[in-house]
Amino acid sequence: MKLTFCYKMMASLFVVSAIFTACSKDKPAPIKPVDPPKPTQEQLIADSIYLFSKEIYYWQDIIGTSTYAMFNPRQYVVKDDALKTAENVIGAIRNYNVEDKKHGFSYAEDYQSGEADANASSPKAATYYENDYGISIKAGWKSRVIKPTSSADFAGWFVSFCYPSSGAGQAGVVRGMKLSKIGDLTLGYNEASVNKLNDMFAYQTIKTSPVEFIKANGDTLKTVLSVGKYIPNSFFKYDTIMSAGGRKVGYFMYRFFDDKENSQAPMNTVFNYFKSKNIQDIIIDLRCNNGGFTSAQNMLANYLAPSSVSGQVMYQTHFNSNLQNGNYTVLKTRFPDYRTFALNYNSTYFNTGASLDIPKVYIIVSKRSASASELLINNLKSAGVLGANLITIGDANTYGKPVGFFSISLFKKVTFWTVSMFAKNQNLESVPYDGLVPDYFVYDGVDKDFGDSTEDCVKAALTLIDGGVVSKSVNKGTVIRAASNGLSERIKDAPSRYDNMIFSR
Structure with a gap:
């Protein structure tokens, strides 16, 4: 009996063991958690510009109602292109204000190491370089009126400004000279000339070219101009x-x-x-x-x-109400003292x-x-x-341009300037947008x-x-735009670091 009992018990244990063994074999292996992909630098740049701007944008009452999900900054990411990503996000932010959208006040650029200067705490002077041709061009008119009646009054394309330290300045170019030729193109009041001038001096798609100038005494200056670095003198x-x-x-x-x-x-x-x-x-x-x-x-x-x-009081610098009252979080990583933006701290005397x-x-x-x-x-x-x-x-x-900025740089890749302040004089009058x-x-x-x-x-x-x-009145002749498509109004200048009102004390 004992043997029989033992046998039966052993048999039962075997069956139970087999059942557990079978169950053990059928159980799936545990799933290891998969880490989400790390955000790219461009994604972080897009996030940062939105989050900073949500706090510092002067028209914060509008952008402040948005959420991360609503704005979705990463939709503006361009793979492996930090600047284009930043420009896209800033472009979307400009849409929150009609004047910013119209004039393009807020903008992004390649990283500028001068952020400390813009934030008014730099301990020593910084050396800043421009990297362009160093000259500006403007139409001149024979009748010496602001609004000539006909394009036949055109006197030429003149140098309205030239930095002496630039390549052009070093070649002897000064204000008052007439630019008569770029490469093989003899300049006139026409579409081809305007496009050539902008391609060279504003967009700088032309990096170097032979040019000819006519001096005030009638002599010709022939030289080759190139885009180059120089230190501008204010x-x-x-x-x-x-x-x-x-x-x-x-x-x-x-x-x-x-x-x-x-x-x-x-x-x-x-x-x-x-x-x-x-x-x-x-x-x-x-x-x-x-x-x-x-x-x-x-x-x-x-x-x-x-x-x-x-x-x-000379003027007051007005930031949005949240900044003035210290109601911000992200910006505290850069400006921990909320008094930086308080109105009584931003009155200049x-x-x-x-x-x-x-x-x-x-x-x-x-x-x-x-x-x-x-x-x-x-x-x-x-x-x-x-x-x-x-x-x-x-x-x-x-x-x-009654608005101003302070710069924020990210990852030493881009610097962005979101409109963050509005200046008013002692009578609380501001510069009109017109x-x-x-x-x-x-x-x-x-x-x-x-x-x-x-x-x-x-x-x-x-x-x-x-x-x-x-x-006191402007010349009353027909506006040149009506007479000749306003070609003179389409001449542009190269962008500069100083195209701003940069907040500093």
Whole structure:
């Protein structure tokens, strides 16, 4: 019996063992978790631009209602192209505001190492290079009017500006020369010439070319121009001019507002020179000045404003309400102190201890006068500062850029500039998007050098200084756009770091 019991029990155990063995064999192997793919650098760039902009965009009340899923920044990614990815995201952000979309204020660019300068805390001056031809071109007209009645009035394509340190400047090119030929193309007022000029100087798809210029004396300058690096100089030209009525006038052609470290010493040099010459009037030429750092604007404004306004508000920098109140998270990785954006921390005051105390200031402008240039005019034009004693002269409204930026760089690949601030003077007036209207509309004499007393805008200023009469209205002839498709309006300039109002103290 025992044997039988043992046998039966062993048999039962065998069956049970077999069952468990079978079950064990049928059980699938455990599934190892698969890690999600790591985001690419381009995806992280797209995410970062959206998340930063959601907090810093001036029109945050609009973009702030969006969600990550709604915006979907990664839809704008271009594989292995950080810049194109950044440009795509910024383009989508611009759609949140009609003026940003229209003017393209917010933008992205290849990585700029000068972010510390833009954030106003750089301990020393940085060396910044431009990499282009270093010249600008503008149409000239025989009748010397702003709006000629016919394309037959065309006098040529003239050098409106040239950096002496650029390749063109080193070859002897100066303002006032007429560019007559690029390669085999003789330039005229036609589509082919406009396309060639833009391809070479704005888009730089032409990297090098033989060119011919005609000098003021009729001589020809033949040379080869190439895209190249150079250090631009913002303090382009300053001197004294004697008016016909015997007034000693200071003239200052200021090309851009450089950062504080690069501006303080040369600014002092310029105005100490004017003081030593006992000038009675001053002309500030901003017709080629497309902006730059607000810290340099502060310096210039303090020299030009009357000493009586010292201690008054010059302007206020307005950020969106969330930044002003410290309601942000992502940006704290760059700016942990919310007071950086508080309104009372962003009021700039006049400090006019070194003022020239000149009763009237004359400023020459053009449609290229933008951002920090317009900020200067808006601050001085305030009724409590110079008011009507700030006189503007030019051939067009200024650009119309009341907004400003600070830069954010990502992975040392791209730098982006989202509109983050809005500037208002002591009367809470801002620059209109249509630009500031000149007090006197006067032709830009591009066939003459800066500071030439016979150049149309300088001549107009000198006439006013002597108590003479200058017409305030623009020439009433048919707009050139109607007569000849507006070819002269289609000439573009190469982009520059200083095409901004860069927030700095």
